Amino acid sequence: MxxxxxxxxxxxxxxxxxxxxxxxxxxxxxxxxxxxxxxxxxxxxxxxxxxxxxxxxxxxxxxxxxxxxxxxxxxxxxxxxxxxxxxxxxxxxxxxxxxxxxxxxxxxxxxxxxxxxxxxxxxxxxxxxxxxxxxxxxxxxxxxxxxxxxxxxxxxxxxxxxxxxxxxxxxxxxxxxxxxDVVGCEVGGAAKNVIALSCGMAVGMGLGANTTATLITRGLAEMARLGTKLGADPLTFAGLAGVGDLVATCSSPLSRNRTFGERLGRGETLEQAQAAAGGQVAEGVMSCTSIRELAHKHGVDMPITDAMHRVCHEGADPRQVGAELLGRRQKHEWS
Ligand SMILES: NC(=O)C1=CN([C@@H]2O[C@H](COP(=O)(O)OP(=O)(O)OC[C@H]3O[C@@H](n4cnc5c(N)ncnc54)[C@H](O)[C@@H]3O)[C@@H](O)[C@H]2O)C=CC1
Ligand SMILES: O=C(CO)COP(=O)(O)O
The missing domain is CATH 3.40.50.720 (NAD(P)-binding Rossmann-like Domain)
Known part of the structure; x- marks a missing residue:
């Protein structure tokens, strides 16, 4: 022992x-x-x-x-x-x-x-x-x-x-x-922080359960796409390190990532949201950039992650990226 x-x-x-x-x-x-x-x-x-x-x-x-x-x-x-x-x-x-x-x-x-x-x-x-x-x-x-x-x-x-x-x-x-499945568990853990940012942002903009459920589900799709491309077992994303952690973090006001996103959604700047975090880390703010690059490197489409990078680091307006996500090319759910 x-x-x-x-x-x-x-x-x-x-x-x-x-x-x-x-x-x-x-x-x-x-x-x-x-x-x-x-x-x-x-x-x-x-x-x-x-x-x-x-x-x-x-x-x-x-x-x-x-x-x-x-x-x-x-x-x-x-x-x-x-x-x-x-x-x-x-x-x-x-x-x-x-x-x-x-x-x-x-x-x-x-x-x-x-x-x-x-x-x-x-x-x-x-x-x-x-x-x-x-x-x-x-x-x-x-x-x-x-x-x-x-x-x-x-x-x-x-x-x-x-x-x-x-x-x-x-x-x-x-x-x-x-x-x-170390790859799947690590990709799930890192990617869900970014999706939690997006859910918080939606909440901060006054949006409800349909919007956050859509972000959670499409977030799961994009994290699973990246994970499987990197060699993960797709089943991992149906487990505690996938949907389990994603749902907890995206739903709970205790989540630092969700709270951070909520502040951005209410119109606060990155600096204001950072100051309010009181030194505690919201990993998604940095990981949206690294995961986006990893996805580009492997030819994987991660539109929500890309949107979070643009809001956090390129000054994009949360409402604008929301509209762009909705206006993407029409497609089959699993394509
Ligand atoms: N807080 C939570 O509910 C959970 C957090 N995690 C993960 O665990 C990891 C650690 O998170 P927390 O303990 O929650 O973070 P935290 O922000 O609450 O604490 C970070 C700790 O690391 C220390 N530290 C050492 N070098 C540092 C540096 N250069 N910059 C900032 N802090 C430094 C800090 O002094 C502090 O003791 C993160 O990757 C987080 O995503 C995972 C599951 C749950
Ligand atoms: O990883 C977490 C829960 O599993 C903690 O999430 P936050 O860092 O957003 O608080």
Missing amino acids: VQRITVLGAGSWGTAFAKVLADAGRDVTMWARRAEVAGEIRERHANSGYLPGIELPANLTATHDPAEALAGAEAVVLAVPSQSLRANLSGWRELLPRGAILVSLAKGVELGTLKRMSEVIAEISGVSGDEIVVVSGPNLAREIAQGQPAGAVLACADHDRAVAIQQASFNSYFRPYTNT
């Missing part, structure tokens, strides 16, 4: 997932970028900046020192945003205990390289991509931290490693399934 686990990153999901592991009986040490966050977790069993009102278990501690956090870890959970994972992991590389299972929580595609997170981790750590475990699924951090029931997916080409993390993390409210 994997018993001693380190979580690198003390934001919303890093903290909530660390609590999942601790509630499953593991000994968990978190690394926090800011010393005061580590101190609050260690001494007051709280992370009030990210999960206010949540009491953290006693078998979860934290430090600001990565060497101290990583000493003796049997599994290392990477819980920093996608666009900063490369830089952070480069700094930790020499400290990773040999043989520790590397676990990725990040949902994004790297700008520039267009790599999935497990590809970035493999490149920097030297660990084979087949040995990296990816966590995905409908897991809004606050609900998980409150102990509300949820399923999740642990994807790894090496089934035994996925099972090791499954054994280490399942508890009375968290039910992880294993899957060997």
